[in-house]
Amino acid sequence: MAVNREAKAMEFGDILQVIGEFGWFQKRLVLLICIPNFLTAFQLFGQVFSAKAVPHHCNTSWVRKLGLNLTEEQEMNLTIPRKPDGSFHKCQMFSPVQGHLQPLQLNATESCRDGWVYPEKLQPTLVTEFDLVCERAHLTDISQSVFMGGVLAGALVLGPLSDRIGSRNMILLTLLMMGFFGTGAGMAPRFSFYMAMRFFVGSAFAGISISMAALISEWVGATHRPFVIIITHCCNSVGQMTLAGLAYGIQEWRLYQIVGSFPWLCLFFYIWVLPSSARWLLTRGKVEEAKSEIQRAAAINKRNVPEELLDQLSMQKRGASGTTLDVFTNRHLRKVTIIMAWLWFVVSLVYYGMSLQIEDFGLDIYMTQFVFGAIEIPARFCGILLLQRIGRKKCQAGWFLLGGIVCMIIPAVMQTSPLAVTVLAVINKAAFGAAFSTIYLFSVEVFPTVVRQTCLAVCSVVARIGGIIAPLANILDKIHPAISVVLFGVTALAGGLLCFFLPETQNRDLQDDTTESPSQVSIAENYKSATIFPHQEAPARDFRRKDDTAVSPSQKSVAEDHESSLGRENRSVSFVLQEPPAREFHHEDRDLQDDPTVSPSQQSIAENDKNSTNFPQESPSRDFHHKIQQDSQDVFENRPVEEKD
Template identity: 50%
Template sequence: MSGVGEILKAVGDFGPFQKRLVLIAVVPCLSVAFQQFCQLFMVPNVPHHCDTSWIRAVGPNLTEEEQLNLTLPRDADGAYERCSRYSPVGWDLGSILAYGLNATESCRDGWVYPSAQPPSLLTEFDLVCDRKDLHDISQSVYMLGLFLGSVIFGPLSDRIGRRPVILISIFLQGLFGVGTAFVPHFYVYMAFRCVVGASVTGITMTLLSLAAEWIGVSQRPKAVLISHCCFALGEMILAGLSYGIRHWRLLQIAGSAPIFAFFFYMRVLPESARWLVTKGRVEEAKQLLQKAASTNKCTIPAGLLEQLKPEIQSKPGSVLDLFRKKHLRKVTLIMSCTWFADSLAYYGLSLNVSNFGLDIYLTQLAFGAVEIPSRIVCIFILQWFGRKKTQALLLLLSGLVCLVITGIPEDQPVVTTVLAIIGKFTASAAFSTSYVYSAELFPTVLRQTGLGMCSMSARVSGIMAPLILLLDQYHPVIPMAIFGSVSVVVGLLCFLLPETRGTELADDMGDSHPPAEVRENANSSSEKGHVKGKDGGQDNECTKTTYF
């Protein structure tokens, strides 16, 4: 163990200092949940039709119903067409009444919406008819921002530190989040949302690294669980906030401005002591460690701080190393597919919340609420059934739920919503499992590289999920069929992975023993109750295990 690790053991794994650090992360987590799904409530499905005010010039006394009867064609159900109108003509009103209008055209002069409807993205930027796809495209642009954030802020946090990147990301999210409420054009809106997406990744990824570097191994799952539950709580708050504020610009301000509260307690946000030591800033690290010990009411043994020296960094593994070894190649490919399927099912259900037939606000509230027990239950399932079975079965269940939804009639919204909530439960649990499983499958020298590879795979599927939802214009079951099929196939692939429950974390690339062999050796050793020392001398205790 490194010198910092020994000192952190003396400081305490999860004392008041670490608890305060987790508490600091609450506000950003709540804001992240808002940014992820706020647009769903800014594009309500409202009635609309083409602007046909041209006829007022020749018939100023026409009632609204008479105007629509003369200028709008009707569909097969007898309702007015939403995306076409009769072409204007230069006739007088008598000729129009006598002969009628026949030629149709698209809505060249815009659309008319209910006057009582609060301003929304849909009504202000006309996201209807041939422009309705911009809604889902903008969601993909936001997901692209998440991808870019992982590419930019990951290396940046290793270069300049965790604390500066967190503050930069929070400033960008607040600035562009609030600024989004004042954009004049939808393409500017999409650009701002892309920056917000990048800042979201900078916050979540760097806060996770900072917490992991301050909190002991045994307590890290608890910290991850708390952050995930705060995200779910943020989803529930979004449902209430969007229900009370229907004006999209005010909603954007209300959800984005609170992130600036973070700067009121930015002084108590610590830098990572581990990072400081790797950069040779040992004195700063010592001061922080002493402060943490004081907060936790602990005493660092005399002389331990003086032994702290800059760590000699070994050559980091590269992406190519993930594919050179057969067992690592299999793990990398399957886990990348797993993260891809996790993200596809999760966002496929979350972004489709308005299409399940029930009230969108209640559905969002249920979607957020169900994530809290799913994260908690996941911990116990991992302990009881192991990583491989848990990962595979959760993906299979989420995929099967999506496939079952495709067979539910449209006049059964309650059944569809209940199934969607079950799917969200399993998809959320599958995502949490992937975090744990991946960290145990990749060796220490390649762990960050492997997790980064998996995370990028999840970002790609996040970009694709809104675009797949566009396929419902060809048939409404296509998106859910794709989400379900991918999850089922990848769930079956997970059975090819080795089990890691109860095994030591691998440090090297396993030249002599791939993970499956390590597992078998660990089991056989535990059955014997002891392991022979390499010098053939006195027996040692059974193999050390790492539990989650």
């Protein structure tokens, strides 16, 4: 049998196996990503402590002008009305009187007109400095929503921009933004200026979180990817634990804000040590720069990359798509994006909603914050085992369903047991902490390389809408304290059910294009399982169409009949493909997708094709050979087939 095959270009997935999928280069990269993840905990949850509730009451210094020489307690008894439970009202005062004081005249009440009084020994906080109490108390929740609004804006702008300038450059830019605007917030003369600084910090957070996830996933092999994602997210949990100690040790809010933000500026050395994504460089046609990064990684991993392999590197063609609009032009990708967007919305809504309500649980907020951070570490590591055993889809669904059920239980014990509420909240925090790590991994594996960061940005946009709603949900609790928790539970349960409509990506290499339909996966998988033959010399079969378009249902049935015939006859045939074969994939791993025109499940075609059996040179039956040839030509769209007598 004559075989006409052209030299195949080496793809990045093959190069990654040569240089090492998790060597010292990748470990150093993980360390570099862990540091910013540790620092982001302050920007996310730091305001919980700088804007915590403090005792206060109306300023009634007017009574001192009457020369009555009263103690502070006597002044409050005389000028501040009491609530039904006997405590002093925080936002009401008796109307001032002129001239001599007559107690019978102190019946009319009004809002505080001269400000508020706070405990003298209390260090300045956002609340005390900007009077965020009474009718201004809602500004603390609004400021958190402004921060999440910045994250939304960052996802819209910095996510697509990261696709153009690369993950490395975006990380360097957002490191500077986090340090500059975070430190500027600590010097804010007005609360409006503080919120503006927080808006830009939120924008930077969106850019850096998307870029870090993309960069580290593109350098690490699929089998190590879950572990790496979990490790980087655990650093955020450690940051949450450290945050409790920092907030307890530094009570003055300006110093607290500066200490939590300035370390970002100390990461300027990343300019020299942070690598670029070689895969992204290839999609941009920067082959020489990609080779340089590959050689650098190989040297650190103490591996040798043959020059002939580097010479085979070719620029991976970028499709006509690559923008946010292209996410909705492919049917499969559109379905996945919509479901993933809802999951991101829910995980952000519940995770931040529960995290920002630690004051409402009735226990010490510093200890609660420490426990919230600590419980995420075993939960995330438990997620590693579950991801490897039951897959991404079932694991993601399990975390959502667990968190949703817990949220629905909390209202039943909310009024009777603060400890039970805290325990349930901790379980919920653990579930959604693990869900956050899982969804980052899951999202990276289902989106193609050239639009991966754009797709993550789309999901992040929807997630930040959830983040914006999360602090505002506290306002609903004024109507009934269980409204926000029930809202969290219902959305979480819905998300858990939607997970089952997503494709499973466990142990598959990340994708490169989306031209083929998901149904094509079964063609190669069934073909592989149905044919087991002795082999001589024969090329691997190629199930790709020439134009990379989807295989029709009729083609699938032809292939299945083909497999059945092979199984019954136990015959062997040989094919000659004159078209260059499709890029080979490893069955255990799924390579990163570089073109938005291939669906996630299509990887299996090339993956299984690589492991399919070879065929002998001789064909025992000419009639049978003719039948197989006709069926195969249907599958391969009438590609030329040569036979050897």
